[in-house]
Amino acid sequence: MREFLLAFDGLEKQPIVYVIIFLVLLSFIYQAKRPAIRGAFGEWLVNRRLRKLGDEYHIFSDLYISDDNGGYTQVDHLIVSVYGIVVLETKNYSGWIFGSETQKYWTQVIYKNKNRFYNPIRQNYGHIQSLKHHLNKVNLPAESVIVFTGDAVLKMEQPFETSEVLTLGALRKYLLKERPRLLAEDEVGNICRNLKSLASLDAAERKRVKKLHLRGVKQKQKESVLSKRKVGETVIPVVEESPEALSQDSCPRCNHPLILRKGKYGDFIGCSAFPKCRYTMNKQA
Template identity: 40%
Template sequence: MLVIGLLFYIIISLSFVAFIVFIAYLIQPKGVVGERRVSKLLESLGEEAMIFNDLYIPKKDGEMTQVDHVLLSAYGLFVIETKNYKGWIFGGETQRNWTQTIYKKRSRFYNPVMQNNTHLKALQHHLNMDVPVHSIIVFSDAATFKFKEPFQTAHVIQTKHLKRTIEQYKTQEISAEQLIRISKLLNALIPKTKQQKNEIKKQHLEHVKEIVNSKKKKVNAVKTEPITIDRVVMEPASSTSVDTCPKCGSNLVLRNGKHGSFYGCNGFPKCRYTRNHDFNLNRSHL
């Protein structure tokens, strides 16, 4: 009975552990799932291919850019951006934003080809070597591409086509000496401790937030532009403002009308006071 009880306890414990692992897999970010799937595919390419995952590469401006995967082989340097998206994917090589459509829901996201081009430039700057670099954008197998034109600067593929895409490069482009040098430079980017990795990631995320917030401020900023009303151009308040409106106390601004320049109340159209440009005539439109 003791042995049976012990076996029962072990089975229950293992089942509980398996359940916890399963739940942890389900709740992890979709991007992480896609990146791990791609990592396993890259590992299946053989020992000749050196794989570097989740690298933070310094850019010319001193900031960092995060790269999902870099594969180094004698056939080239492959920079891989993973997008674990499903549904219909619309976009173009030079289109700033792409669209993901799932039934009636539409979501916009930044062009991954442009995003990966930033990674390529940072990597080339860091290596300072003339070696062939290939850009690959990997979507989920559940994604359906709705692209109108083929891509010239990147491979945009589903996960199932990743291995075949890389294996089509069969001409040796990088020498053994270059492979050693590049490998050392990439290994230098790998954090030595978990704490160091978390700190680099934190700094990168803070920088990304600053960029997003600055863009929001620009969008929300009120643009002061001339407004045309009944063929009269109302210029923004500036150094041309003179005196104040005797009717409502608002500033007077210089305007251009069909009969020439004149000063008008900044409270227009509620206040229609105007003053002749040469100050010889005062008149108001009630």
């Protein structure tokens, strides 16, 4: 103990050591939280653009909406106006992005590295269905928009029919293009009042809802991964999930595929990007 105190006393006389330690710790924290930080930054960039649309556009961000299965879905951004509703899903990705409307997975290519991620059009379809269920409006004029906020280059060969896919730089121009009126002013007011009740949850209730949402996502991930057959170290899909499903067999931290691994205490599910990503979850019987 005395030696430790002497060493600590020596560090006090060298403040630069504290700076180095702080920077190292900061680096570790950033690496651990990088996916969440990048995602939050991307959504902040989008929200900043949306706030400049004008008073006739009502913006709602980071909403948890109940679905028809007793769970919750998380929506990045909603834009409500007399021109309808835009349900916006953000992806803060870099590199070349390949994918089509019907593919279950899209591909991100950065130099020689390729990563799969769940088709965001399918993901946003689930958000729209939950919104219609929550508002009790089957014919709600809701449009799907996927926006990539990083320095991504979209390499899609065919146009999309059920969703608009674009980069952040093209978002504002697209949203302000001439459109027909689809909702009356009183309908817009009713929808906004409903959504404001979701946005104004107190901290305790929001924490509870978020916990339920994450629990549902993890449960779906487990059910999906365990329903796939294993070939070597690769998990191959057996059953095609519905369009409402979230990314079921991708790591929630880095979007790499989840695979079945063998450990000292039995089988478990882990990220294929190990050791860069150490995400794991228990294998259910």
